[in-house]
Amino acid sequence: MKTVSIHGTRLEYVRLxxxxxxxxxxxxxxxxxxxxSISMWRDFPQKVADATGCEAVVYSRAGYGRSDPATLPRAVSYMHDEGLAVLPALLAELGLDSPILFGHSDGGSISLLCAGGTDTPLAGVIVMAPHVLVEEVSVKxxxxxGVAWATTDLPVKLGKHHQNVEAVFRGWNDIWLHPEFRAWNIxxxxxxxxxxxxxxxxxxxxxGTMEQIDRIAAKAKDVELVKLADCRHSPHKDxxxxxxxxxxxxxxxxxxxPATSYERVKRIRFSHCDPAGIVFYPRYVELFNEVVEDWFADGIGIDFHALHEDHGLGIPTVRLEVEYLAPSRYGDLLTFRLRVAEIGNASLKLEISASAGEHLRVRAQLKVVLASMETLRPVPITEEFWRPK
Structure with a gap:
């Protein structure tokens, strides 16, 4: 079993x-x-890898399996700590670019926290039996x-998978039953x-009840729900x-x-700023256009020159709304994120934001139209548009 050190803690992992x-x-x-832990997944990750063609990467968090011990007692924020700090560092250390996170129960909650609380690039998130709030059925x-732990052979069964099974159980059971944890919500x-x-x-x-995933569907942008009959807390087993x-x-x-999202880091230059050293607001519009041009070249696979000269098409902006949230200064590194919010017959609604670290500086909504350079009329967006030769 391989190990990786994250924030001074050794975590076991395997790549399948x-x-x-x-x-x-x-x-x-x-x-x-x-x-x-890794071993408690049994052969399920390998089956998923073989079925999907994806590499499976499985790890044990601190305190689990053969990873280093965790600090106990756990804090109410323990899943936040994993999702917002440990997991992004692990993905970076293992060189995993835009992976899919597949989390079960606590692991699902940690995955959602990483996706919604960090800038970590992700292709998708899969959650099984996740928690987004504490329900009475969960506490019960x-x-x-805890009763089963004290009266059955549960410690023996779990002990096959952990080097300190008492710490594993107490770390989980005690925090979930702590009165302060009742208010936990993500x-x-x-x-x-x-x-x-x-x-x-x-x-x-x-x-947990269906309220958990129904709330995910109600609040996240792009959610597919699968509700399984004759299935308890471990769908991958049942x-x-x-x-x-x-x-x-x-x-x-x-x-x-299609390439419906894109990121590009840009440095604020002297030419972007006014005499006060702050980005002059119209310059953001130019930066937005550069991001769109980069997205066409890198994400879709056709640069503006080829679009114009070889295909006779343009992509003019017909609507623009900008919200300026905080100033940016000379030398700042801004991460621009583009997302296709809607695909029309001949138009694209784009959302673009620019952040410095976790601090959002500006966001915009653009509507662009694919148009003929000859007639200046809209041209339908076909499947070939997303996959140019």
């Missing part, structure tokens, strides 16, 4: 290549449940798990998720084929989709 690798498919990173079942992060989400829940889940089928369809959608 697909038996049928698919060109261009992102890696899938598996995040286990509150009592889980976790309390019952719904504010959901509207900020930019990638597609697949949310899977069993109808017989003893740790309904493995149904889960694999849903994951395969989700991966195919991601791999085959």
């Amino acid at each position: 290549p697909s038996a049928h690798p698919r060109e261009g498919a992102p890696a899938i990173v598996f995040l286990h449940e509150g009592l889980g 079942s976790i309390a019952e798990a 719904e504010d992060y959901l509207p900020r998720i930019q990638c597609p989400v697949l949310a899977i829940q069993g109808e017989d889940d003893e740790y 309904q493995p084929q149904a889960v694999i089928d849903a994951v395969l369809a989700f991966v195919e959608r991601i791999v085959d989709k």
Whole structure:
């Protein structure tokens, strides 16, 4: 088993290549449940890898499996700490660019926090039995798990997968039953998720109701729900084929989709600024146009020169709304993010934002139209537009 050091803590991980690798498919990173580890996934990650053509990357969080111990008792913010700090660092250290996160239970919550609370590029998020709030059924079942821990062979069973099983159980059980944890909620992060989400829940889940994934669908932008009958808290165990089928369809959608998002880092130059050293507001419009041009070249695969000269097409902006939120200064590095919000018959609605680290500086909505350079009339956007020769 390989290990990687994240913030001074050694985490075990394994990379599982697909038996049928698919060109261009992102890696899938598996995040286990509150009592889980690499070994508790058993052969499920490999089955997903083989079915989808994606590499599977599986790791154990601190305190689990054979990873280094975690600091106990856990804080109410323990999943925030994992999703906002540890997971982004792990993905960067392993060189995983725009992977799909696949989280179960606590791992699902951590995945949502990473997607909605950081700038980590992600191709998608898959969550099984995630938590976005604390329900009474969750507290009741976790309390019952404490009874099972004291009266059954549960410690022996879990002990096969963890080097300190007592710390694993106490770390999970104690914080979930702590009175302060009743107010834990991550719904504010959901509207900020930019990638597609697949949310899977069993109808017989003893740790949460359909309210969990229904709230994800209500607040995140692009969510597909799968609700499984005859299924408890571990859909990959109770309904493995149904889960694999849903994951395969989700991966195919991601791999085959047009380039509907794009990022570009730009440095604020002297020419962008007024005498006070602050970006002169019309210069942002020029920067937005540069980002759109870069997206065409790098994301879609056709530069503006070829679009104009070889295809006789232009992409004029017909509507622009800009919200200036904070000043940017000479030398700042801004991350520009473009997202296709809507595809019309001949038009694209684009959302563009610029941030310095976690601080949003400006955001805009643009409507551009694909038009004939000869007639200056709109031209329908076809499938060939997204995949030029």
